[in-house]
Amino acid sequence: METFPYITNLLPKDGDARLFPGFFTPAESDRFLDTLTRDIQWKQEPITIMGRQVMQPRLTAWYGDVHKSYTYSGVTMRPLPWNDALLNIRARIEAVAGVAFTSALLNFYRDGNDSMGWHRDNEKSLGPQPVIGSVSFGAARYFHFKHAKDKDLRIKTVLTHGSFLLMRGQTQENWYHSVPKTARVAEPRINITFRIIV
Ligand SMILES: O=C(O)CCC(=O)C(=O)O
Numbered sequence: 001m002e003t004f005p006y007i008t009n010l011l012p013k014d015g016d017a018r019l020f021p022g023f024f025t026p027a028e029s030d031r032f033l034d035t036l037t038r039d040i041q042w043k044q045e046p047i048t049i050m051g052r053q054v055m056q057p058r059l060t061a062w063y064g065d066v067h068k069s070y071t072y073s074g075v076t077m078r079p080l081p082w083n084d085a086l087l088n089i090r091a092r093i094e095a096v097a098g099v100a101f102t103s104a105l106l107n108f109y110r111d112g113n114d115s116m117g118w119h120r121d122n123e124k125s126l127g128p129q130p131v132i133g134s135v136s137f138g139a140a141r142y143f144h145f146k147h148a149k150d151k152d153l154r155i156k157t158v159l160t161h162g163s164f165l166l167m168r169g170q171t172q173e174n175w176y177h178s179v180p181k182t183a184r185v186a187e188p189r190i191n192i193t194f195r196i197i198v
């Protein structure tokens with residue numbers, strides 16, 4: 001499956017991740033950053049790590065088709081309904097990705113102290129070989145991949161204002177990803193991962 005021969009796969013094997021920097025213009029990206037910062041119902045949610053409840057080091061929100069509920073840490077939750085900004089962004093990336101996304105997880109990183117730990121987006125509800133469309137606005141942050149078996153194999157990239165990262169194929173099976181903390185970033189960043197709940 002070589003859908004984007006003109007864009008190099010970031011991953012050397014066992015997955016497919018294509019980065020489109022400047023997918024949205026700087027003016028559009030500024031507008032989306034403002035709108036989403038204001039209009040999304042951001043919340044800091046607790047998660048359970050090794051039996052202990054801790055607050056997530058970022059704010060989150062779930063939006064999507066309201067009949068597509070999702071289960072997270074054993075709790076079934078309903079997404080908030082799509083708003084205009086999210087529908088616009090979704091239409092733009094669907095035109096390139098060639099799939100129909102049903103749901104979006106939004107993350108708000110207040111500054112470089114907020115982060116996302118190593119994980120794979122391989123929940124059962126996403127089905128096999130999930131397609132994940134990841135859109136970023138605001139501060140540029142490092143995005144790291146680590147191979148699940150070949151532990152020394154790491155790929156680092158930067159997700160800039162208005163960028164679009166499309167992960168497909170075996171990516172979630174074979175690669176972990178994370179957004180590490182950084183002392184160098186003082187500005188906020190929004191990331192939206194569009195998903196298909198099957
Ligand atoms: O903020 C990012 O770029 C990554 C977000 C992510 O991995 C996720 O929501 O699953």
Ligand SMILES: [Fe+2]
Pocket residue numbers: 119120121177193
């Ligand atoms: Fe993820």
